[in-house]
Amino acid sequence: SIWAPSPSTTRGQPTQLSSDPKGERLAYANNKSIFLRSIDNPALSTQYSAHTTATTVARFSPSGYYVASGDVSGTVRVWDCVGEGTTKGEYHIIGGRINDLAWDGDSARIIAVGDGKEKYGHCITADSGNSVGEISGHSSQINSVSIRQQRPLRAATVSDDTSLVFYHGAPFKFNTILRKHQRFTYGVAFSPDGSSIVSVGADKQIFLYDGKTGEPRAEIGAGEHKGSIFSVSWARDSKKFVTSSADQMVKIWDAEAGKAIQTWRMGEEGKVSVPDHQVGVVWPSGRSDGLIISLNLNGDLTYLSEGEQAPRRVVHGHQKNITAVAQSESKASGPTLFTGSSDGRICNWAIAAGTADYVDGDGHSNYVSAIASAPSGRIYSVGWDDSLRSIDATATVFTGSATATDGQPKGVAATPNGGLTAVATHKGVETFNKDGQKQKDTRFGGGTMSPTAIAATDNLLAVAGDDSTLHILSPTSLDPKHKLTALNSTISALSFSPTGQYLAAGFANGKISVFDTATWEIAISRWSSHTGRLTGIAWNGEGTHA
Secondary structure (H helix, E strand, O other): OOOOOOOOOOOOOOOOOEEOOOOOEEEEEEOOEEEEEEOOOOOOEEEEOOOOOOEEEEEEOOOOOEEEEEEOOOEEEEEEOOOOOOEEEEEEOOOOEEEEEEEOOOOOEEEEEEEOOOOOEEEEEOOOOOEEEEOOOOOOOEEEEEEOOOOOOEEEEEEOOOOEEEEEOOOEEEEEEEOOOOOOEEEEEEOOOOOEEEEEEOOOOEEEEEOOOOOEEEEEOOOOOOOOEEEEEEOOOOOEEEEEEOOOEEEEEEOOOOEEEEEEEOOOOOOOOHHHOEEEEEOOOOOOOOEEEEEEOOOOEEEEEOOOOOOOEEEOOOOOOEEEEEEEOOOOOOOEEEEEEOOOOEEEEEOOOOEEEEOEOOOOOOOEEEEEEEOOOEEEEEEOOOEEEEEEOOOOEEEEEEEEOOOOEEEEEEOOOOOEEEEEEOOEEEEEEOOOOEEEEEEEHHHOEOEEEEEEOOOOEEEEEOOOOEEEEOOOOOOEEEEEOOOOOOEEEEEEOOOOOEEEEEEOOOOEEEEEOOOOOEEEEEEOOOOOOOOOOOOOOOOOOO
């Protein structure tokens, strides 16, 4: 199975979420992929990776058989979401970022909008990409689009130029422009029954319009939201809708009464928290349990239930590339994985459940370059903020304060007895005791060699260099014990077997050599299936396979 990342988000911009007609799956963008994730079991997901640039939005078709997804290059792809993810069509729409997509009720037409150079949107047929209308009337990027699911077909778009443009179709053509908002307009949505349109924006205002004529009906909720409203989604009964805002609030509104009937505020009470800005929301239409899913700037998916004040669950994960991983056996619930990413975030994954939690406390502020596990229940991590951090694996919390390293860390290794932690930096090697106090340091070749990988047992410390050498040291004194030179390539990964009998070295050319630590002769040289740089090696518990 694929454990999906969190949705990609951008401060000050809405992030579009979409649910399938049955209310079983969520679609969203991360990096160059689209993820379709089970709502009830977030550990189950599928990945669509045919886009060649960063993806921005994905929308299920009303039939539930297809997904349309867009990227920053202005390309829209239509693909099968029930079978094997086969691409049905690839269409270049605009010369810039796709901000939103909408399907018509027949799953036949798609309107794609965004920040183009010649135009800001276009309407096409889903099966062939033929033009079936013109999206015009705006003078700046379009942030959101919605299509009425009943006939006569209608569409609405909202833009940074503060206006809402109403279209008649099909083919879709300009009908009228409405300038009710005072600032950027971020979200627009037709009600499921087609009777109403709602628009929201940076001016914290909400406007309702007639779904057939586009005539303005009412402004509601003045003064309720204290920050930009980024997203809006209707309930399936078309009587209520939900909004998410930069004021960290999610609100349910009674459309007829024009009043908020329930409010959730995320984050600590009374504390302003930018990561808790609510930048996306969806009210899955096919469900009867009143579930609402809201997305914050941090990428967390919060499950809310109408009528309940406490969130049902919060789904965590990484938004950026995972750069380091280590396994811990210290929890009673079973083995867990600790993963670090390029933005400094460290997550703890329950392997059995496939769910993640953040490590509490002040962590790294930059790229996590390596994580090591010690049997004592400690996890050690190093990052490009030039620091070493210690984590209590049982409590899932950072312990103590950050320990500064002498240079940019390349790797970290912990002795099995938990007594020492060794950090390889671009300058050399440093060792620390379990309390984070520095013990020893050394440099190689007068500072001319930069370490590339590190591994440790209680009696041996292996350090690989960028000059294709392998140094074996004493962990406690850092005195040299052995040195291997003239290796066929630079070593990029090192790992001792559980008993310390063998040392596996992975090379930048994809080869793996296994050394006998008693003689430092090559014991195995046949492991050569990789064709690229080795990034990590792990042994099984018996030391028979790696």
